[in-house]
Amino acid sequence: MNVQRKTLTRAIRASLMASLVAMPLMAAAQDAAPDTTDPTRTLDAVTVTGTRIKQTNAVTAQPVFVLDRQKLDETGVQTVGEVLQQLTSSGQALNAKFNSSGNFGYPPDGGGIGAGSAQVDLRHLGSKRVLVLVDGIRWVNESSASGVSGSADVNTIPLAIVERIEVLEDGASSIYGSDAIAGVVNVITRRNFEGVQLNGYYGEYSRGGETTEASVTIGGGGEKFNAVFAASYYEQKSIGSGEWEQSSYPTPGTGVRGGSSGTPQGRYTFCDPSRPAGSLGFCDPAGDFWYDVTLDDGTTTPVWNPADPDAGTYHGFTGADRFNFAPYNLLLTPSKRKSIFASVNYDLSENVRLHAKALYNNRTSTNQAAPEPIFVGPFAGTGGIADTIVIHEDNPYNPFGITLDPASNFGWVTRRPVEVGPRIFSQDVDTSYINIGLDGIWNVGNGYSWDVNAVHSENKAEQRFTNGYNVAKLKLALGDPAVCAQVPGCVPLDLFGGQGRPMTQEMIDYIRTTQIDSSKQTLDILSANITGDLFAIGDRYAGFAAGVEHRKYQGDFNPDPLRQSGESQDSFAAAVSEDYDVSEVYAEGNFPLLSTLDVSAALRYSDYSTFGGATTGKLGFRWQPVEDLVLRGTYSEGFRAPNLGELYGLTQFGATLVDPCGSTGSPGPASPDFAAGCLAQGAGPNFEQANTQITTFTGGNPNLQPEESDSYTFGVVYAPSWAEGMSWSERMDFELSYYNHEIDGAIQARDLQALLEACLRAGGTAASSPSCAPFTRQASGNLNPPENFLDNLGTIETDGLDVKVNWASPEWGWGRLTAGLQATTVFDYRAVDIDGNESQREVGIEVNDSAIPDWQTNVSLGWSLGDWSVNWTSRYISAVDEYCSNVPVPEAPGCMGGVEKNTLGSTTFHDMQVNWSDAFALEGLKFSLGVNNVFDKEPPVCLTCSLNGYDAGTYDLPGSFWYVRADYRF
Template structure:
């Protein structure tokens, strides 16, 4: 610890020496306004900087027609999959391995398909607190905590910037600039609706004003988005046109029963052989009110062999669009204490109430449930008055499982209530030393994000175990009544049964961020007629995170999923310096270095180099090289959860038993499956294999190397012409390589590699064990510094404006991104399934994405037409029954998700009805109602909600009145 302190102290001394300490204050009055561009702490005078920055001002934001910061950023061509309101991400899948939770109801941003945890979100150049959604301790920011009404512009740095801003800025930086100088009153109202419902309303009031030495802004806003049920979309019909019958759940309202009768002779159907090969696998006939069991001939009773046709379609119970209400207040104040020193303060409060919904919770009891908890060990007594089989069903002897979907209980509901508070107090100022000018700022920030989630219509597995066991034991417990899992829909559970097993579960989480920072920037010395410049600063941050899952989750008594509590914190102290040297009249060189000292793992130093070369006025060449790092967040360090990974078992995927060479399976695969104890004609009981996942306190930071090379051309010959008033071209190549990437093993790739190696390789196969039936037991898959991720591509931007042709001014703007390569390889040599042009795990990496905006303006009228393009991707058909999915009817078993184009239009009328300050807008996004392409491997709703729009058009109207 002393050594770390010495290194930090030495670095601070160097930074202060290089920064030229502020020992004098200029006597003459100077303006306090400063201009900085995201990606540098040095004040910028050039319109084109060394690093690529994309700016969305309020006018461009309004033209998108959406009312959420997250929705806007997710339309960027450089973006990838990130949470939004289209993800009905309920707790029934469990929690991902990063310990960050599901993030239900939040909106995040991803750049370069590298994950939202590798994008740094700033507000006015200062870090924003990470999100809480009562399901973990996340390393990502929730953009739904930032109301759009306070945003002046959004700057997106499309480059790594750890040397400037510290951890997390690997893929890029999003800096949201708030409104500071505002005069008057602005009232904004908005209403929109999808073709299938989902009304969206928004209203905000903004006040601003001040005097000679004071100005302030206050904003209050309300946002409400209503739900759309998946049942309103024909994609959710049964049988699904997407994934087919095999994608349905084996937990059905009629019940599925897998067991044997010890009284049956060994080797006959239903007998209790160690291999479980002759177990019954039955479903109750539809319409049955009184089950009839004939052990000699099951088909003579009211049962039949379970098949894929019995599976349950859960899709109509899901939500296409999750509901959300957000209320916020924001205030910003600037007070000039002297001519050269200003006090600034900001405050924000934001409340989000959102919800997710899933199909009625299924009940799984018996070892095939594979939860690793109580459900796997439950025994059903022969004395249970509803047990038609007349025998004890005992795990490890004669019991596989019973699954039942009691639709009479109602759907699972997950209600989130999230509060965000933010407070910033600081000073900033200017001073001169001779002919050199300097500016400085000091800030303290305290921010909290805390959430509570209430889960309704879940079950207490301990109560289920009592209700299925010895009735005399149950009778001795107040409230306990024997449970009927055997009657199907013809004999639904009674209210007394439901009341005994149903439970209300409450999870909560909280994240706290405290920041103290100071920055100094200004001139160093003259080089020719320009000045070399610098920036330097220190920053101390303290992170604290808590996750308190419901006690039933912690003990494994919840049917939903297991989760362990987290309560941890860490702090980091940092110092940085940055320089810009105009070595030639046309060439600037820049450099930055940052030293970070973490209480969790030690210290890290990162650097950045850049150049800007402008040989002629119209042409700029630029480039950067940056080292990056990302410190493991609290969830990654300490989380412990379960996740329902969707696995295709090559030894017998659900609905497609394949361990039989007569089915065309290779002898090598069959031998590997047999070596693992898989019986012939095996069928994996369920595609959702519970995986124990979570953090690792021994994690090290991720490290990255990134570089960009670009050119910006603004030809003077295209200005002031009859056909062009302005024309700009921009090309930027990017490349990111991340080493020691924090990730779990790709469990599917690892299982495939294990079987390809014969099924017994100790390194590849150690996470996988099987029950006597051949079903996979829950594997363990914890985080580690496992992977190398590498990606590169090209951004293209074009902007053009016409002169005033009398009938109006035309504008055109194009942003396009092509991804050349995306590759992730773990330490075992397994290559991730994610690659360019493929859809994997609800996440596509299209080869091309493009946005084209066309505009027209004349007087008080304007119109825009935005075209958004996503190139085609492919997916492995996986578990889909090929005959049920037209796109999979090919030799490769590959489904193509065709290219998709969305068209958005908007019409605006300024000073409408001769009322000065009134702006009316009418528009529609996806005006032609383009449907998202069917995705057979995507969870829940059969399409990739991180890449594509909701099905159907969205129209809206808005009114803005400023006075």
């Protein structure tokens, strides 16, 4: 790839050298929207996302999908995130359906969880590889209050200020710099708005979750200025997981994992050498046969007789004793957003204009999880204080009469005190943005458009976690009571009474603690750009754009002191306070070689303070051999610089692993492929994995290099003249676009599941395979926390085809019809790490709460007559499979009898909207009534998905959503 990169770079340098010599370093601001209804129509020169050169062609060399205000309204949703995640080119991305705080820990990329935010993914390449712009200016990345993220929260941009959204379905690093590997989302705000617009919206799911939105937009101006002001309020209420049968019970067939070993009755695993053999086992110091018991239901006073364990109030722990955590979770997380926006343009002279733009957005949101379980003892596998806790024999609630010591006879004690209440994670996020600059016309030659911008943006978040525990206090309260008595507030803790003897308020108050995490990201930009005609080629001109940009990124993550010291029961995290800056210069040109053929080229050089320089280029062509037909294509180099979290983060992550040596609820023996490796690691034939979430130490790497990519597109746009002005057709157009992306040096942590399986197949020891390096086991056979840090480990390849069709009828006596199709098929997706392990993530497979369907298709039908219109949209998602080897409940339907894969059937959601303009005889009032998911289609059951039993990044919430909207403009 490096030879190819150098060749392309030299070619582009030669083609652009003349334009680089004498250009002022400035470019054009985003201007009026192209008319996408006729893709071959000649327009006034405008700027389209994907190039900074003003164009007179609606169809440029690169594929751009435009969502104008009418299309946005027809979706029936009220957030930018929901709109973008309905695109057929969209992949799995965070949204309000992810109740993602809690014991997930922190993802390996240092970006945190992003609870309450909404991101955008294109081509299934991840939100970090999509660049988000607002009016052509880079938007600040989110603060998740749990890390320093590399993704933008698109819901920090209120829908009320949006004029249109342009989605570049192509790589564009040479035009915009880092992150634009999978594509670019450019949100164009309202600019030339006249009058007042009031908007009110109310909607509700069939299971609750009311949505309310209200906004006011005011615009106007005079001879030398114009201004727009908008204010909006949005509130989404929650839906509990208990409202849907599938997400209410962690039982086979629901798609929710088989419950938790942290139960209200407690689980006790220990060894007492003095006790005799019995039905509950006997003491084996190697850990193969220990007590693994739980308290009988209905017990008020635990009874344990070491001489006759079977006569007490305990029984051996089984899968039937696991705790149903599901009803405490949320199907839809609540959120409130308040925002104000202002934009002003003032003509300083005939050719120079001052522009200023500002936004403030506040979001409060909440996640909820089941009451936090207490896990103490080495089997907890946290790698921290909890693993070392000793429960003293003098603890007044210890029924076993012996000291439980991790050094000799203690596995773990688990207890979920439901009396404390659920875990609550409350986020408070502020986003601010200000842009001040100048733009104008330079009357030299044919005239040049230019702009300069100074931008400061900030995203600041605080997360308050309540009903968690201080592990250091747990250690004191479970240890020697004489030591506890010397510490103010300390009282001995009862982990042994179950629900029949709940913790006292005094116990709870001592160990419970509120934890506050915060983070902040700031982005400062100085840029200058110019665009215009360079020189004549025949009867047309070569266009150019050039510019410079300097950006500074600052990221801070301040986890609660308890997290930093390892005293939080929730998880460990280290503080981050880092920054870097980048200076860039770019140029691009568009050259009309023939009357029907244009060739474009772009080159960008970036100098980063973290790793040095990077050069990217792009070539494209546009050929219109006949009036009705346009052929186009691009080849582009891309790169993504490691973000601050990836460079400097250090956290714990609750990785989900299915141990081939004996999965949860299904003790061994392991399959023949793994048996020898399991035995070599000390996991015998009767081993049962204690938990599927294995604490993993993850974090950044300051030596990371940028990801590099090559992207190809080829497209055909056909707007047949024979379908214009006919009795059956006013217009028709077709578009086919092929895409291909290859990423080298992808920043990632190793796939622990694949690595563990490769290790066990190879023999299970470090001597037998390098794959075994991260893995060690306790005497019980349970895995110790592995380390899994980021590196440039991956190669990702994907390609596919976008199909778009639009048709409109003439005005008939009974109305006008429109029809549209947007479809994406993914031909291939392949990700391989540096060890040669191929990811399970591929086309047609559901894995890690994310699916890549073969087809995603949106079909829309419309009818209008006078003041009335009706729209119908069908959103189709093809079937996907999940591997039964990833299902932790072997007896789950769909995976019984040795079946390799479980199928999640194809799904279609139908949406309908009715609009009435000038409603109730009031000019300017538009009234809309709609239902999304008209037929109450439920998402398919997912047996491997982590919460709620379905893939929340691919499918809609269960149940219909109806809404009513009133829009009054005067």
